[in-house]
Amino acid sequence: MSDLPPAGTHTGPGRGPTARRRGRPPRTESADTRDSILTAAREEFSERGYEKTSVRGIAKAAGVDSALVHHYFGTKEQVFEAAITQSFGPALDAPKAIEEGPLDGVGERLARFFFGVWENPATRAPLLAIVRSAVTNETAAAVFRRIVATQVLRRIAGRLDLPDAELRAELAAAQLVGTAMLRYVIKVEPLASADPEQIIARLAPVVQGHLTGP
DSSP: OOOSOOTTOOOSTTOSTTSOBOSOOOGGGHHHHHHHHHHHHHHHHHHHHHHHOOHHHHHHHHTBOHHHHHHHHOSHHHHHHHHHHHHTGGGGGTTHHHHTSOGGGHHHHHHHHHHHHHHSHHHHHHHHHHHHHHHHOHHHHHHHHHHHIIIIIHHHHTTOOSTTHHHHHHHHHHHHHHHHIIIIISOOTTGGGSOHHHHHHHHHHHHHHHHHOO
């Protein structure tokens, strides 16, 4: 009786049941594989930052071959963009804050929405990873700028029938993002421990002025 394993059985190194999947998965597995890669990418970028994260490391964390990462997303920059677009999803709803009421209250609505996203631990963690990567690597920063500019600022500006709408939207965003950097990333006191309602009350008139002031 032969001692050889049945045809198709892999017993060499890295071919056990926990070996990474090589090649393109069946169509029915594609969505799950893509989601697994994105989840692994967010965790890797969060823990290691952009520069120290590699496609090979993402693939290993996702349990797939690196060829699959390239197949679904392309380069590391493209993986990063896909991962942060998904993580940044809640913040992409910011323009809706303008639509939900009259322009004379948009500053408070936008500030409340923005800090609501940051105060939620589930959405704060991926945002921190995005910001930390963006401030330490120019490639990551370029991706971040592109997403913020095209999907947030221009959409907000498009709802303002006022002169210099894009500049107004950028100044409002700078006020909010700068405060978030000091509070959540650098953790400057007493701002880091201040009541969010106090912050919103002080920032809302400033944001309002940028968006609709003279």
